[in-house]
Amino acid sequence: VRVLVxxxxxxxxxxxxxxxxxxxxxxxxxxxxxxxxxxEAIPAAREPGPATLRLDGATYVVDLVEDRGDLVVTIGAxxxxxxxxxxxxxxxxxxxxxxxxxxxxLIAPMPGRVVTVHVRPGDRVEAGAPLVVLEAMKMENExxxxxxxxxxxxxxxxxxxxxxxxxxxxxD
Amino acid sequence: MxxxxxxxxxxxxxxxxxxxxxxVRIIRACRDAGIRTVAVFSEADRAALHVxxxxxxxxxxxxxxxxSYLVIDRLIEVARAAGAEAxxxxxxxxxxxxxxxRACRDAGxxxxxxxxxxxxxxxxxxAARRAAADAAVPLIPGTREPVGSDEEAxxxxxxxxxxxxxxxxxxxxxxxxxxxxxPGALAGAxxxxxxxxxxxxxxxxxxLEKAIPDVRHVEIQVLADAxxxxxxxxxxxxxxxxxxxxxxxxxxxxxxxxxxxxxxxxAACRLxxxxxxxxxxxxxxxxxxxxxxxxxxxxxxxxVEHPVTELVTGLDLVREQLRIAGGAPLGYGQNDxxxxxxAIECRISAEDPAAGFLPSPGRITAWRPPAGPWVRVDAGVYxxxxxxxxxxxxxxxxxxxxxxRAEAIDRMARALAEFGVAxxxxxxxxxxxxxxxxxxxxGRLSTGFVAGAFPGGLPADPPExxxxxxxxxxxxxxxxxxxxxxxxxAAAPSPxxxxxxxxxxxxxxx
Numbered sequence: 184v185r186v187l188v189x190x191x192x193x194x195x196x197x198x199x200x201x202x203x204x205x206x207x208x209x210x211x212x213x214x215x216x217x218x219x220x221x222x223e224a225i226p227a228a229r230e231p232g233p234a235t236l237r238l239d240g241a242t243y244v245v246d247l248v249e250d251r252g253d254l255v256v257t258i259g260a261x262x263x264x265x266x267x268x269x270x271x272x273x274x275x276x277x278x279x280x281x282x283x284x285x286x287x288x289l290i291a292p293m294p295g296r297v298v299t300v301h302v303r304p305g306d307r308v309e310a311g312a313p314l315v316v317l318e319a320m321k322m323e324n325e326x327x328x329x330x331x332x333x334x335x336x337x338x339x340x341x342x343x344x345x346x347x348x349x350x351x352x353x354x355d
Numbered sequence: 356m357x358x359x360x361x362x363x364x365x366x367x368x369x370x371x372x373x374x375x376x377x378x379v380r381i382i383r384a385c386r387d388a389g390i391r392t393v394a395v396f397s398e399a400d401r402a403a404l405h406v407x408x409x410x411x412x413x414x415x416x417x418x419x420x421x422x423s424y425l426v427i428d429r430l431i432e433v434a435r436a437a438g439a440e441a442x443x444x445x446x447x448x449x450x451x452x453x454x455x456x457r458a459c460r461d462a463g464x465x466x467x468x469x470x471x472x473x474x475x476x477x478x479x480x481x482a483a484r485r486a487a488a489d490a491a492v493p494l495i496p497g498t499r500e501p502v503g504s505d506e507e508a509x510x511x512x513x514x515x516x517x518x519x520x521x522x523x524x525x526x527x528x529x530x531x532x533x534x535x536x537x538p539g540a541l542a543g544a545x546x547x548x549x550x551x552x553x554x555x556x557x558x559x560x561x562x563l564e565k566a567i568p569d570v571r572h573v574e575i576q577v578l579a580d581a582x583x584x585x586x587x588x589x590x591x592x593x594x595x596x597x598x599x600x601x602x603x604x605x606x607x608x609x610x611x612x613x614x615x616x617x618x619x620x621x622a623a624c625r626l627x628x629x630x631x632x633x634x635x636x637x638x639x640x641x642x643x644x645x646x647x648x649x650x651x652x653x654x655x656x657x658x659v660e661h662p663v664t665e666l667v668t669g670l671d672l673v674r675e676q677l678r679i680a681g682g683a684p685l686g687y688g689q690n691d692x693x694x695x696x697x698a699i700e701c702r703i704s705a706e707d708p709a710a711g712f713l714p715s716p717g718r719i720t721a722w723r724p725p726a727g728p729w730v731r732v733d734a735g736v737y738x739x740x741x742x743x744x745x746x747x748x749x750x751x752x753x754x755x756x757x758x759x760r761a762e763a764i765d766r767m768a769r770a771l772a773e774f775g776v777a778x779x780x781x782x783x784x785x786x787x788x789x790x791x792x793x794x795x796x797x798g799r800l801s802t803g804f805v806a807g808a809f810p811g812g813l814p815a816d817p818p819e820x821x822x823x824x825x826x827x828x829x830x831x832x833x834x835x836x837x838x839x840x841x842x843x844x845a846a847a848p849s850p851x852x853x854x855x856x857x858x859x860x861x862x863x864x865x
Binding site: 184186188190195197199201208210212220222224226236238239241243245246247248250254255256257258259260261262263264265266267268269292293294295298299316318319320321322323324325 | 547830834
C-alpha cells in the first residue's frame with residue numbers, strides 16, 4: 184500500500200507492506216529508492232495508530248490522535264501534525280502541502296493572523312528581506328526570505344487568519 | 356511565618372476578569388476563602404478549565420481579546436448581573452488598566468488591586484521613573500518621556516550608547532519591547548515595538564533605555580494594606596528570560612544576601628509608600644555584577660511568578676490580596692516575614708523550543724502532570740483542552756520547593772522528566788536542558804543566559820524521531836483504510852437529538 188504523508192511543506196511517499204497479523208510491517212520511505220525497514224507496531228485500543236513502534240532497532244512510545252483531518256503524532260516531547268492520504272484519494276487534492284520543485288515557499292508554521300505583507304508578486308527580494316509578519320499568541324513573528332528571488336505568489340492579505348501549513352509567499 | 360487564619364471579607368462573590376491558569380488560581384483562593392466565583396469566557400474558551408471550575412460562567416464575546424476579555428463595559432455588566440461584589444483582574448488583559456479599576460469603583464465593585472491613580476501613575480513607565488527618582492531609588496539611564504520621531508530616537512540612542520532597549524510606555528510581559536544592538540536596527544525595532552504596543556495596549560508610545568549587559572532581573576514583592584503598613588516579601592530572581600519574557604523564576608536569588616535584600620526591599624517599600632500604593636505590587640530591578648541595583652518598573656498586579664514567593668514565605672498571596680481589598684490590616688510586620696528553603700518555577704508554554712519557540716497551538720491529547728512532595732502545578736488546561744491561537748501560550752506553571760537551591764533544581768529536573776504532554780509542542784525540553792546547564796546549576800545567571808546558552812533554542816528534532824512519526828502516520832492511514840467500513844449514507848441520529856425527542860429520555864428538572 185502506498186501512502187503520502189505530508190508534514191508542513193514536505194510530502195513523503197511511504198510504501199507499507201504487511202508481513203503478518205501480529206503487527207509486523209516493512210516500510211520504505213521516498214520514491215522507491217530507499218531501503219526497506221522492518222517495523223513492529225503494537226496498536227492502541229481505540230486509536231488508529233500504533234502505541235509502540237519498533238523501527239530500525241529503536242522503540243518509540245507514540246501518542247496518535249486525529250484532529251480536524253490531521254494526524255497528531257507525539258513521540259516524547261515532540262508533536263507532529265501530519266496528513267496521511269492514499270494517493271488515489273489525494274489525487275487532484277492540490278493546494279496544501281503539494282511539493283514543488285525550485286523556489287522558496289514560505290509556509291505558515293502555525294495558525295495565526297497576518298499582520299503585514301511586505302511584498303507583492305513581481306517584487307525582487309534579497310536574502311533576509313522581510314516577507315510577512317504573522318501574529319500568533321500575542322507575539323509578532325517576522326518571516327524573511329532565505330535567499331534572493333522574485334515573488335511569484337502572495338495568496339494572503341493583512342488581517343487574514345491562516346491555518347498552519349498555509350502558503351504565505353512563494354518565490355522563484 | 357504563621358498568619359492568623361482570618362477569612363477575607365467582606366465580599367461573598369467575586370468576578371474573575373481573566374482566563375487560563377491565573378483565573379484558575381484566583382478561583383482556588385476564593386474557594387479556600389468561601390467566596391463564590393464568577394468566570395467570564397470568550398467563544399474560544401467555552402470549555403476552558405476556569406469556566407468549568409467557577410461557580411458561574413458568562414460569555415463576554417468573540418475570541419479576540421479586544422472583543423471579549425478587554426471589553427470593560429461587558430465585564431462590569433456581567434459582574435452586576437451576577438451579583439458580584441468584587442473583581443479580580445489577574446495579570447495581563449485589564450490588570451494594569453486604570454480605566455478598568457475606575458469603572459469597577461464607579462460601579463460599586465471592589466477592585467482587587469491598587470487604586471486607579473496608582474495604576475495610572477506607575478503604569479506610565481516614564482512617570483514611574485520620575486516617581487522612583489523622587490523616592491531616591493536608583494535609575495537606569497534613559498528617557499523619562501516617550502520618544503517622538505525616529506530621528507529623535509536615533510539621536511537619544513546615540514547619546515545613551517548602544518545597545519539600547521525600545522520599550523512600550525504602557526508595556527509589560529515583553530510586548531512592545533526590542534533590543535537594538537546598533538543604529539542600523541533602530542528603525543525596524545521602533546516600527547515593530549510601536550505596532551506591537553498599539554495592538555497589545557492600545558497605545559504605540561515607546562521610550563528608550565540603555566541596555567546593561569550581564570544584568571540580572573531581580574524583583575521585590577510588596578504588600579501594602581489600607582492602614583499604611585507596607586511590607587516586602589523578599590526577592591525573586593527572574594533572569595532566565597527569552598525575548599524579554601521571563602521563563603524561569605526562583606526565590607530567593609542566588610545573588611542575594613540579607614544586606615542586598617534589605618536595601619532593595621527598603622527601596623521598593625519607599626517607592627510604593629510614596630505613591631500611596633495599596634494591595635500587592637512588585638518593584639522590578641536590574642542588578643549588575645557589582646550588585647548595584649537600578650529601578651526598572653512597578654507591576655501593579657499579581658505576577659505570573661508569585662508562587663515562588665508563596666512557597667518560601669508560606670503566604671497565599673491571592674488570599675492576602677483579597678484580605679487587603681476587603682480592608683483588613685496585614686496583621687504582621689517586616690520582622691515577622693521569614694524565608695524558608697528555595698523555590699523554582701518553570702513556565703510551561705505551547706511553543707516549540709526546537710523551532711525557535713514558534714507557537715504550537717492545538718488540542719492537548721495527553722496531559723500527565725508531575726506530582727509528589729513539594730511539586731505544584733498551576734495549570735489552565737486539561738487533557739482534551741484546546742490551546743487557542745488568540746492568547747498567551749502559557750499552559751501551566753510547574754513550581755517546586757527544596758531545602759536549598761541544589762535540591763530544588765534536582766526536584767525540578769525530576770518533575771519535568773515526569774511531565775507528559777501530547778498534541779502540542781511544549782517548552783518542557785527547554786526547561787530540562789536549563790536545569791542541566793552548568794551555569795544555571797552554579798547560579799551564574801543573567802538576562803542574556805538563554806541567548807548565550809541556547810542561541811538557536813534547542814537542536815532540531817533528530818531525523819529518526821521525525822521518521823518514526825511519519826511511519827506511525829502511514830500505518831495509521833493503512834489501518835484506518837482497512838478497519839473503517841464505507842461511510843453510511845445517512846448519518847446516525849445524534850444521541851442529543853434522541854434525548855430531545857418527545858418520549859425520549861429527559862433530564863429531570865431541578
